[in-house]
Amino acid sequence: MKTEKIRPTLNMKLNLTLTALLSIGASAAIAGPLVKQNVDYDAKWLVHVDFDQFRDTKLGQFVMKEVIVKKAEEAKAKANNFITNLDVVRIVGQLHSVTAYGTGFDTGQKSNGVLMLQVEPETRKILEGVAAGLLLKDEDGSFTKTNEDGQLIYCLKNELFASPQDHGLILFSKSKPKLKQAAAVLAGKSRNLVGSKAFTDFPPVTDSFIFMAVAEGFQDNLPIPPQAKVLRKADGVRVVLGESADNVFANVAVKAKDPEVLKEMQQVVEGMLALASLSQSENKELQQLVRSTKVETLDKMLCVATTFPTDALLRRAGVMIAKKQEQQQAKEQPAVEAEPKSSAGDSK
DSSP: OHHHHHHHHHHHHHHHHHHHHHHHHHHOOOOOSSOOOGSSSTOSEEEEEHHHHTSSHHHHHIIIIIIIHHHHHHHHHHOOOOHHHHHHHHHHHHHEEEEEEEEOOOOOOOOEEEEEEEEOHHHHHHHHHHHHHHHHSSSSSSEEEETTTTEEEOOOOOTTTEEOOSSTTTEEEEEHHHHHHHHHHHTTTTTTTGGGTTTTSSSSOOOOOOOEEEEEEEESSSSGGGGGGGGGGGGEEEEEEEETTTTEEEEEEEESSSSHHHHHHHHHHHHHHHHHHHHTOOHHHHHHHHHOOEEETTTTTTEEEEEEEEHHHHHHHHHHHHHHHHHHHHHOOOOOOOOOOHHHHHOO
16 A cells, blocks of 8 residues: 555656656757757757847846746645755756757657757756656656666656766657667767758858747648648748847748749738738737838748837736736635625624
């Protein structure tokens, strides 16, 4: 009976660890400038966020204070254990980069994506300490540690694999073969993105961006909603986000198959902007966004660039977060029955 009680607790902690690692990779999606030598030659999609840049921006400071800190406090209030007691702010503060990429578009068990964190040595020690604690408590083999050809590999329920590397890099993947392939790329034993033509058609960007996502060849491999069916005619898409001169900026580049498709895409975007401008003339913020948006074409590339004041964006985000918190509190707070009013006779 005692063992049956321990195992659910261990599994819960394993799941919390998995969630924490993936949320760090997602919410912190981070990184110093993109290092192409660390990415597989055959990458079809790539996501990169520069967290060193992110922390220095107003947007980054807002996310740290209003999202990361508060989420960590909520998690600790609900479950006080060694995972929730981790100094999340300190760990995220020591993250330099996270890069995610994949050589295909399969999802679920066939997922071939790789998540790569670049951290300080102290952060690696913390994560290895968490792993050591889980190994000591593991009684059913849910969490294992192996050494394969000199490669240290952690495995969680045969669903997630992790491997610490040199230079503060930590690899994660749902596929062990892809994890090993990513390690070979880092070791210089397999080709990297430097020698590839992937993503090279897009206009150059500076290293000052916070977030970048790029993909090619997705139109036949991913479900595209009807609203975005124009993307079926695209050969690739890149999105870049950042903050500069008190403005948040966004640049979207769409690679068209031919000039006719390019013209069609341009007409769609310009039509949407015109519709927004005419239908919501009272919305000053929307009008400002529309005025700051520039649509240009370059060879077979449609480029859309826009900016928006950071302070205005954060005010709007603050209102949305406060509203969501109120709704959450209302759900968690038990309904209080109204007390019956006392009659005049009762008061006598």
